[in-house]
Amino acid sequence: MSNAMKIMVMAEHEDGFITSATRKTVNCASQISSEVDLLILGNNTDLEKQAIQIDSISNVLVVQDETFNQQLSAIMAPIVSDLSNGYDCLLLPSTTFGRDLTPRIAVLKDVCQITDIMEVLSPRVFKRPIYAGNAIETIEVPDGQMIVATVRPASFKEVGVSNQASLSVLEMPNIDLPNHTRFLGISSEKTERPDLQVASIVISGGRGVGSAENFEILYQLADKLGASVGASRAAVDAGYVANDMQVGQTGKIISPDLYFAFGISGAIQHIAGIKDSGTIVAVNKDPDAPIFEIADIGIVADLFEFIPEFLAKLD
Amino acid sequence: MEKILVCIKRVVDYNIKIRIKPDESGVITEGVKMSINPFDEIALEAALRIKESGNAKEVIIVSIGPDDCQQQLRTGLAMGADRAILIQHDHIIEPLKVAKLLHKIVEQESPGLILLGKQAIDDDCNQTGQMLAELCSYPQATFASELTVNENSLEVIREVDQGLERLEIDLPAIVTTDLRLNEPRYVKLPDIMKAKKKPMDIMDSNDFGISLEPSLKVISVTPPPPRESGIMLDGVDQLFIALKDKGLINE
Structure with missing residues (x-):
C-alpha cells in the first residue's frame, strides 16, 4: 500500500461552510486511493473543524490568511500548485469555483486537465461526459503523469462526517501574488430553501x-x-x-x-x-x-x- | 485599446443530434453541419460591440484546426472581425496545447483583451481561457454575463453558482463569455462578400516549437446509458400513488 497514490482535494467553501460538492469530490478521491488529504485556503478556523470530520480524509492542510477572504483563482493557483508538490493527483469540484481555478493550476503543473470526472474505472482511468452528456469519453492518464481534474458533483454521493483526521496548519507560501484582480461584490438571491445541488x-x-x-x-x-x-x-x-x-x-x-x-x-x-x-x-x-x-x-x-x-x- | 483577440473553435452545430462512430473512437463529424462554437460567437459579438463603441480599433479572430476552419473564420469576418489567423492542425489537440499556441499569438499581437467562449460544446472542457490567462500571467473573468470597458481595466459580472459576482480586472485580460452576455448578430449577404477580401493568415501548428501530441489517452467514446422508458399518467391522483409506491413522498 506504500505505493498508493497521494491525492489532494482542494476544498470549496461558502459563507464559512465546506460545500457538499467538496464532500462529493472526496468520495471520488477515495475511489482512486486511500491516501486523501484536504487543502483549505481560508480565513476562518471553523472551516478546519468541519474539515477534520470529513470521512476518507487522512490529513487536513490549512492555510489561514486574509488573502483568502476572496477566492480569486489567479491568486490561489500558484499557492495550490506549490502546496500540491509531491501529490500524484489533485481534485477540485466541478463547480464554477473549481472550473475557474483548476486550469490555471494545470498550467503551473504543465499537465493536461480532465474536466468532470463522472466515474472512476481504475486509479488512472475515468469517464467524463462530452457533448452535453450525449456521449461519454473514457480517458486514461499515463503512468507517472500527475492527474489534475475536476469532479462532477452530480455523479458522486457525499462522504459522511464522522472522521477525526489530523490537522496541519501551514504557513502562507512565500510567492509573489498578482494584484490585477479585485473582487467588487456578489449578489445572491437569499432563500430559506435547500440548495439546488443538495436538495433531494x-x-x-x-x-x-x-x-x-x-x-x-x-x-x-x-x-x-x-x-x-x-x-x-x-x-x-x-x-x-x-x-x-x-x-x-x-x-x-x-x-x-x-x-x-x-x-x-x-x-x-x-x-x-x-x-x-x-x-x-x-x-x-x-x-x-x-x-x-x-x-x-x-x-x-x-x-x-x-x-x-x-x-x-x-x- | 488597440486590438481584441477572439478565439474561435469549429464544432458540430448545436442543433445536430450527434452520432458516435461504431468503433467508439469518437463522434462523427464528416458530412455534419459545423459552426462556430456558440459561446465563441458570443465572445466575438462582445468584441465587435467594444470596437463599435470606440473602445478598440481592431478585432482579430484566431482558430486552430484543419483547413475547413476557414469557413468559420470567414463567418467571423462576415460578422465584422477585421482579420483572421488559422493555425492549421489536423489532429486532436488538448486544451493545454491550444492555450500554448494561443499564447504565441498573444505574444505576437499583444492584444489588450482576449475573449473566448467559456467552453466548447463538443468536449465541454472549460479550460482554454483560464489556461491562456495563466500562461500570459493575465487576470481572468470567466462566465461573463456583463462587460464594462474602462480605460485600463474591465468591470465584469460573472455568473457563478452563488449568483452574480462583480470583478474588476486590469488590462490586458482574458474574459470567457457566458450565454446571457449578448445575442450575436446575423450575418448579411453583403458582409459575406466583403469578408472574402479580408486578410487571413494561415500558419502551420508545427512551426511553433510546441509538442502537440495528446498526453491523455482516449480509450473510447460511447453513448450514455439509456434511461428506462417512462410512463404517462393522468392527473394528480395517479401521480400521488406512483410517487408513494416509489417512497418518494410520504402520507
Missing part, C-alpha cells in the same frame, strides 16, 4: 410558467415538499428568476431523488443537467414536448390546474 427534491419551471409572479405557485409547492426551486434557461433569460437557479448544461447539474419539470419543453441542454435525477416527473400542456421522452413519469396537463390540485392533495 427539486421543482423546476420553464417558459411555460409565464412570469416571475407565476413562479410563486412553484415556491408554494417546493415549501410543502421541502424542495429546492430551479428553472430552465428560457425562464432565466425571460427574467422570471435569477441565474443561480438555472439547471442545465450551462447552469447547475443536479441529481435529486425526485425532479419536477413544470412547463419545460426539454432542450438537450436542460436534460444534460437533470439526467442523473432519480425520478423525473414532467408536467406540460404540449403532449409532444421532448421532455416526455426522458421523463420517468409524464403528465399532459396545465400546470396552473395541476399544482393547486397537487397542493390540496398534500394538505
Whole structure:
C-alpha cells in the first residue's frame, strides 16, 4: 500500500461552510486511493473543524490568511500548485469555483486537465461526459503523469462526517501574488430553501410558467415538499428568476431523488443537467414536448390546474 | 485599446443530434453541419460591440484546426472581425496545447483583451481561457454575463453558482463569455462578400516549437446509458400513488 497514490482535494467553501460538492469530490478521491488529504485556503478556523470530520480524509492542510477572504483563482493557483508538490493527483469540484481555478493550476503543473470526472474505472482511468452528456469519453492518464481534474458533483454521493483526521496548519507560501484582480461584490438571491445541488427534491419551471409572479405557485409547492426551486434557461433569460437557479448544461447539474419539470419543453441542454435525477416527473400542456421522452413519469396537463390540485392533495 | 483577440473553435452545430462512430473512437463529424462554437460567437459579438463603441480599433479572430476552419473564420469576418489567423492542425489537440499556441499569438499581437467562449460544446472542457490567462500571467473573468470597458481595466459580472459576482480586472485580460452576455448578430449577404477580401493568415501548428501530441489517452467514446422508458399518467391522483409506491413522498 506504500505505493498508493497521494491525492489532494482542494476544498470549496461558502459563507464559512465546506460545500457538499467538496464532500462529493472526496468520495471520488477515495475511489482512486486511500491516501486523501484536504487543502483549505481560508480565513476562518471553523472551516478546519468541519474539515477534520470529513470521512476518507487522512490529513487536513490549512492555510489561514486574509488573502483568502476572496477566492480569486489567479491568486490561489500558484499557492495550490506549490502546496500540491509531491501529490500524484489533485481534485477540485466541478463547480464554477473549481472550473475557474483548476486550469490555471494545470498550467503551473504543465499537465493536461480532465474536466468532470463522472466515474472512476481504475486509479488512472475515468469517464467524463462530452457533448452535453450525449456521449461519454473514457480517458486514461499515463503512468507517472500527475492527474489534475475536476469532479462532477452530480455523479458522486457525499462522504459522511464522522472522521477525526489530523490537522496541519501551514504557513502562507512565500510567492509573489498578482494584484490585477479585485473582487467588487456578489449578489445572491437569499432563500430559506435547500440548495439546488443538495436538495433531494427539486421543482423546476420553464417558459411555460409565464412570469416571475407565476413562479410563486412553484415556491408554494417546493415549501410543502421541502424542495429546492430551479428553472430552465428560457425562464432565466425571460427574467422570471435569477441565474443561480438555472439547471442545465450551462447552469447547475443536479441529481435529486425526485425532479419536477413544470412547463419545460426539454432542450438537450436542460436534460444534460437533470439526467442523473432519480425520478423525473414532467408536467406540460404540449403532449409532444421532448421532455416526455426522458421523463420517468409524464403528465399532459396545465400546470396552473395541476399544482393547486397537487397542493390540496398534500394538505 | 488597440486590438481584441477572439478565439474561435469549429464544432458540430448545436442543433445536430450527434452520432458516435461504431468503433467508439469518437463522434462523427464528416458530412455534419459545423459552426462556430456558440459561446465563441458570443465572445466575438462582445468584441465587435467594444470596437463599435470606440473602445478598440481592431478585432482579430484566431482558430486552430484543419483547413475547413476557414469557413468559420470567414463567418467571423462576415460578422465584422477585421482579420483572421488559422493555425492549421489536423489532429486532436488538448486544451493545454491550444492555450500554448494561443499564447504565441498573444505574444505576437499583444492584444489588450482576449475573449473566448467559456467552453466548447463538443468536449465541454472549460479550460482554454483560464489556461491562456495563466500562461500570459493575465487576470481572468470567466462566465461573463456583463462587460464594462474602462480605460485600463474591465468591470465584469460573472455568473457563478452563488449568483452574480462583480470583478474588476486590469488590462490586458482574458474574459470567457457566458450565454446571457449578448445575442450575436446575423450575418448579411453583403458582409459575406466583403469578408472574402479580408486578410487571413494561415500558419502551420508545427512551426511553433510546441509538442502537440495528446498526453491523455482516449480509450473510447460511447453513448450514455439509456434511461428506462417512462410512463404517462393522468392527473394528480395517479401521480400521488406512483410517487408513494416509489417512497418518494410520504402520507
